[in-house]
Amino acid sequence: MKRRFDIVVLGAGSWGTALAILLARNGHDTLIWGRDEAVLAAIAERGSNDKYLPGPHVPDRLAVEPDFARAVESATNCLVAVPSHAFRVIVDAFAATPAAHRGMLWATKGLDPSSGRLLHEVAAERLPAGVPLGVLSGPTFAGEVARRLPTAVTLAATDAGFAAQWASRLANSRFRIYTGDDLVGVQIAGAVKNVLAIAAGIADELGFGANARAALVARGLAEMVRLGEAAGGRTATFMGLAGLGDLVLTCTDDQSRNRKFGLALARGASPGEAAATVGQVVEGVETSARVMSLARRFGVEMPICEQVRDVVTGASSPVEAVEALLARDAAGPER
Numbered sequence: 001m002k003r004r005f006d007i008v009v010l011g012a013g014s015w016g017t018a019l020a021i022l023l024a025r026n027g028h029d030t031l032i033w034g035r036d037e038a039v040l041a042a043i044a045e046r047g048s049n050d051k052y053l054p055g056p057h058v059p060d061r062l063a064v065e066p067d068f069a070r071a072v073e074s075a076t077n078c079l080v081a082v083p084s085h086a087f088r089v090i091v092d093a094f095a096a097t098p099a100a101h102r103g104m105l106w107a108t109k110g111l112d113p114s115s116g117r118l119l120h121e122v123a124a125e126r127l128p129a130g131v132p133l134g135v136l137s138g139p140t141f142a143g144e145v146a147r148r149l150p151t152a153v154t155l156a157a158t159d160a161g162f163a164a165q166w167a168s169r170l171a172n173s174r175f176r177i178y179t180g181d182d183l184v185g186v187q188i189a190g191a192v193k194n195v196l197a198i199a200a201g202i203a204d205e206l207g208f209g210a211n212a213r214a215a216l217v218a219r220g221l222a223e224m225v226r227l228g229e230a231a232g233g234r235t236a237t238f239m240g241l242a243g244l245g246d247l248v249l250t251c252t253d254d255q256s257r258n259r260k261f262g263l264a265l266a267r268g269a270s271p272g273e274a275a276a277t278v279g280q281v282v283e284g285v286e287t288s289a290r291v292m293s294l295a296r297r298f299g300v301e302m303p304i305c306e307q308v309r310d311v312v313t314g315a316s317s318p319v320e321a322v323e324a325l326l327a328r329d330a331a332g333p334e335r
Contacts, residue, residue: 021056031065083108135183139246141249195291196223231294
């Protein structure tokens with residue numbers, strides 16, 4: 001008889017693996033799918049994802065499935081944890097299965113690469129009308145979640161019951177979840193913080209010190225709020241876990257891929273070389289251009305994000321970007 005699973009996690013990178021481990025530890029029969037069959041084979045044979053999340057051993061309730069359709073059809077609920085550039089492809093594949101009518105939760109941070117739109121807009125356009133959609137976000141390093149270190153996140157969904165069901169599956173004594181319905185705010189925050197973390201890495205490697213880092217976080221938050229409010233997000237969201245919490249995490253700790261990318265840029269690496277040193281997808285690189293497209297659409301000024309975009313595209317050097325920020329006219333009162 002075919003085995004049924006409670007949840008399928010689509011994406012076997014560090015974050016997808018950590019969430020699958022979390023769910024399995026919580027007592028859910030969990031399936032994980034990924035494009036890299038060697039990674040899935042290692043999880044099945046050695047009980048760990050040595051490529052993306054070395055160390056934590058996967059629970060017995062976690063199984064792997066390399067066939068996408070079989071994985072989706074074998075599980076009742078679906079959680080997507082792929083990079084933003086792969087999100088549209090995964091949604092399209094998921095939409096072609098009978099499971100699509102049950103809705104989708106994702107833990108992807110970023111914007112759609114082809115349109116620059118928020119991911120819930122992409123999902124709503126492709127999945128059956130009215131199905132529940134949700135996003136999980138907040139200050140999370142995959143390794144710390146997998147090691148059971150205390151973590152708190154935000155889960156925003158179009159349906160309160162859907163949010164509550166997923167919160168009950170994911171939450172435990174070390175993983176706390178706050179639910180809401182501000183998908184716009186949560187997604188804007190998750191995208192912008194990655195861009196700002198690159199700026200923080202650049203500033204720290206250039207030796208600008210703690211004062212500059214604190215100023216960057218504060219003014220970066222102001223940019224996030226301006227864009228988020230213009231797009232329809234709520235101010236409170238940006239002051240919470242998905243906004244300020246995730247921004248502080250990624251700007252101040254070297255576990256952040258985006259921060260590490262910025263550090264490498266400031267050491268003289270090209271964007272390609274800097275990405276290679278990180279070894280995994282650096283969401284803030286492509287997101288910087290998409291964020292600035294949104295800023296133009298809404299008429300919002302985002303000078304820090306603008307300079308990050310120029311650096312990662314090679315239009316400016318890190319030093320030139322800092323000089324451009326410092327040369328700006330005095331703005332008067334903070335806003």
